[in-house]
Amino acid sequence: GAPKGLIHRCGGILLKHRLEQNLHCDIKEGDRVMFYTTTGWMMWNWALSILASGADLFLLDGSPVNPGPLHLFHVAREQRLTHLGVSARLLDVMASSGQSLSEAGPFPYLRCLMVTGSPLSASTAMWVREQLGEEVLIAPFSGGTDIAGCFTGPNPLEKAYAGQMQGAMLGMDVDVWDDAGNSCPPNLIGELVCKNPFPSVPLGVWGDSSGERFNASYFETWPGIWRHGDLASWTDEGGIIIHGRSDATLNIGGVRIGTGEIYLALESVPEVSEALVFTQPWDGDERIVLLVIAANPDINQSEVIERIKKTVRTACSPRHVPAQIYFARELPRTFNGKLAEVAVADLAHARPIRNLTALINPGVLDEIAALITVP
Numbered sequence: 001g002a003p004k005g006l007i008h009r010c011g012g013i014l015l016k017h018r019l020e021q022n023l024h025c026d027i028k029e030g031d032r033v034m035f036y037t038t039t040g041w042m043m044w045n046w047a048l049s050i051l052a053s054g055a056d057l058f059l060l061d062g063s064p065v066n067p068g069p070l071h072l073f074h075v076a077r078e079q080r081l082t083h084l085g086v087s088a089r090l091l092d093v094m095a096s097s098g099q100s101l102s103e104a105g106p107f108p109y110l111r112c113l114m115v116t117g118s119p120l121s122a123s124t125a126m127w128v129r130e131q132l133g134e135e136v137l138i139a140p141f142s143g144g145t146d147i148a149g150c151f152t153g154p155n156p157l158e159k160a161y162a163g164q165m166q167g168a169m170l171g172m173d174v175d176v177w178d179d180a181g182n183s184c185p186p187n188l189i190g191e192l193v194c195k196n197p198f199p200s201v202p203l204g205v206w207g208d209s210s211g212e213r214f215n216a217s218y219f220e221t222w223p224g225i226w227r228h229g230d231l232a233s234w235t236d237e238g239g240i241i242i243h244g245r246s247d248a249t250l251n252i253g254g255v256r257i258g259t260g261e262i263y264l265a266l267e268s269v270p271e272v273s274e275a276l277v278f279t280q281p282w283d284g285d286e287r288i289v290l291l292v293i294a295a296n297p298d299i300n301q302s303e304v305i306e307r308i309k310k311t312v313r314t315a316c317s318p319r320h321v322p323a324q325i326y327f328a329r330e331l332p333r334t335f336n337g338k339l340a341e342v343a344v345a346d347l348a349h350a351r352p353i354r355n356l357t358a359l360i361n362p363g364v365l366d367e368i369a370a371l372i373t374v375p
Helices: 008-022 042-053 071-078 088-096 122-132 212-218 259-266 302-316 341-348 364-371
Strands: 034-036 085-088 112-116 137-140 142-144 148-155 175-178 190-194 226-234 240-243 250-252 255-257 272-282 285-294 324-327
Touching: 008 042, 008 148, 034 071, 071 085, 071 240, 071 272, 085 088, 088 112, 088 122, 088 137, 122 137, 137 250, 142 364, 175 226, 212 226, 240 259, 240 341, 250 285, 259 272, 259 302, 285 364, 302 324, 324 364, 341 364
Parallel strands: 034 085, 085 112, 112 137, 285 324
Antiparallel strands: 142 148, 175 190, 190 226, 226 240, 250 255, 272 285
């Protein structure tokens, strides 16, 4: 459907942002902070709240990877930033570029690297840690435009583990539930929920005077419980992992599979630069389809396809193995860099494509349609 115009309150949002910035990210008066974002992402609003802490806010007009992948870190050194905020996807690009952050450093003032937009993989987190050392807080967090803030994120007082966030943000009664509304034990993927109100709960949806659309979006599954639409799991260390959107979940023969499981397995296939997985109706059920961008255009595609299938079967299960794998020129993205899994799933199921206006490259969907169309 059309994007929701959410109605927010200034006081609740400012309180939420200051809590996240001051307590979770250790932003103080006199700090120098930049979070690279467009004005169309909620992180723009989040960044503006930094001024309430008496910190200096830096803005960058231009591309984060021009003139090179390390551009933001050059800016961090030149401007003596104490806090730098980037998308996880941008760090993936840096990690795969073959360059070292030392080429842009040193960073004697940098205390915190804030990361959001999509899950920060364990491999990229370890790369960042090796590059920046133990003194810099790596602070991945996850939330949404819906709440103009975060559900989960960093804790500067606790030990951090690569590939996971340290827990819920203060004031957020977060849990992971199964389909029956029971709390999931560690390592079991379920729905991310918030069981009690929080300061930045929206007042409603613009034009939805009855509240019907607002309630259907967040409270329909469990009345009074905010269901955010993300798949998550607790870890043995007490942290939390976000596995992607639950509306992009793969359902094969009644078994629910998180797309993040397949993406994690693909990290060990060097020929794959990027991938997007979805399901397609097939023979009365669903089949898994994988779109791949090759790291090198000269690869032997047949060999790589077999390597992908073997890797996914070993790391996950035979049920996770894609039935079809296609090599694509480009994958659809939103304006904040997220892969548009839901748009491709809508395309594959011949549904109206949701939030088409949120895509930075909607034309690529025509190319994908030609690839995946079944004769």
